[in-house]
Amino acid sequence: MYNIQGYFEAATVEEATAYLAANPDLIIIAGGTDVLIKMHHGQIEKARLLSIRGIKSLQGIRRLEDGTIVIGALTTFTRVGDDPVIKANIPVLAEAALAMGGPQIRNVATIGGNICNGATSADSASTLFALNARLQLQSRQGERVVPIQEFYLGPGRVDLKPGELLTEILISPGDYQSYGGHYIKFSMRKAMDIATLGVAVLCRVQGGVLADVRIGLGVAGPTPLRCNEAEDYARGRAITPETIAEIGKLAVRSTKARTSWRASREYREHLVEELTGRALRVAVARAGGIKIA
Ligand SMILES: Cc1cc2nc3c(=O)[nH]c(=O)nc-3n(C[C@H](O)[C@H](O)[C@H](O)COP(=O)(O)OP(=O)(O)OC[C@H]3O[C@@H](n4cnc5c(N)ncnc54)[C@H](O)[C@@H]3O)c2cc1C
Numbered sequence: 001m002y003n004i005q006g007y008f009e010a011a012t013v014e015e016a017t018a019y020l021a022a023n024p025d026l027i028i029i030a031g032g033t034d035v036l037i038k039m040h041h042g043q044i045e046k047a048r049l050l051s052i053r054g055i056k057s058l059q060g061i062r063r064l065e066d067g068t069i070v071i072g073a074l075t076t077f078t079r080v081g082d083d084p085v086i087k088a089n090i091p092v093l094a095e096a097a098l099a100m101g102g103p104q105i106r107n108v109a110t111i112g113g114n115i116c117n118g119a120t121s122a123d124s125a126s127t128l129f130a131l132n133a134r135l136q137l138q139s140r141q142g143e144r145v146v147p148i149q150e151f152y153l154g155p156g157r158v159d160l161k162p163g164e165l166l167t168e169i170l171i172s173p174g175d176y177q178s179y180g181g182h183y184i185k186f187s188m189r190k191a192m193d194i195a196t197l198g199v200a201v202l203c204r205v206q207g208g209v210l211a212d213v214r215i216g217l218g219v220a221g222p223t224p225l226r227c228n229e230a231e232d233y234a235r236g237r238a239i240t241p242e243t244i245a246e247i248g249k250l251a252v253r254s255t256k257a258r259t260s261w262r263a264s265r266e267y268r269e270h271l272v273e274e275l276t277g278r279a280l281r282v283a284v285a286r287a288g289g290i291k292i293a
């Protein structure tokens with residue numbers, strides 16, 4: 001059932017990258033809520049695992065002097081949802097974190113594992129896309145920082161080079177300050193279900209005008225995605241029901257939804273149009289703008 005051929009534990013990032021450099025076949029395990037399911041289902045066989053769970057420096061969240069928010073890759077969803085820095089500065093990310101799984105899963109599942117698993121349905125992904133999050137990756141060769149939009153390569157595929165570890169998620173002050181946001185997870189059940197669609201909208205308002213809108217979608221294509229056409233249209237427009245309806249329509253143009261047992265492509269497109277508008281209405285109100293019926 002769990003054919004584990006070897007198990008190693010790293011206490012520091014240096015130890016982890018040394019293990020990975022010496023043993024390229026090692027599979028990283030953080031919370032294990034994806035890895036162990038894959039082993040159980042036979043998608044991973046004869047695994048040699050490297051546990052990074054004990055690396056203290058990758059747990060927790062801090063705000064740097066310049067306002068950048070740094071989230072350690074091993075931070076659990078419970079912590080993201082309850083963290084004072086996140087709640088005070090990026091409440092939409094706390095909202096997304098608490099939409100994920102149930103309390104038991106949120107207590108062990110990490111935000112880094114959610115990203116590195118490469119699923120389009122990852123509940124953190126659409127919000128992190130809308131936040132222009134950047135990912136810090138570390139290997140024995142050194143460090144690099146990649147925008148999250150470039151990290152997702154395809155279903156279950158991410159730009160993680162051999163020997164590399166995701167260490168931190170970075171969010172710049174310009175990407176969250178003065179923004180209101182809202183995340184809607186649409187799923188068949190209210191709890192413990194994978195999203196049929198995830199929509200994160202962030203916006204900044206000035207007077208009655210949309211100064212900026214950023215829309216991140218999950219399960220609207222093989223990877224999470226942004227809705228550039230809708231965002232370009234939105235910038236500088238008066239906040240009216242007509243503008244919001246048009247933004248919802250244009251958001252559909254960026255999608256590559258497919259039919260699965262959960263929902264048809266047409267139904268997902270309908271959800272994108274409708275839920276983008278709903279999320280934007282809430283985001284506008286949270287950004288201090290007018291309430292649109
Ligand atoms: C019952 C149940 C319900 C779930 N519900 C949801 C849900 O509602 N929404 C949702 O989005 N997900 C859900 N999941 C999926 C899963 O819990 C999440 O994707 C979780 O965030 C994975 O984190 P983890 O720490 O457990 O990752 P792991 O299983 O440890 O690892 C996942 C992948 O990432 C790699 N990895 C992990 N950390 C790193 C790192 N720092 N650097 C490089 N590679 C790394 C691993 O090698 C592996 O490929 C659910 C899972 C279960 C079992």
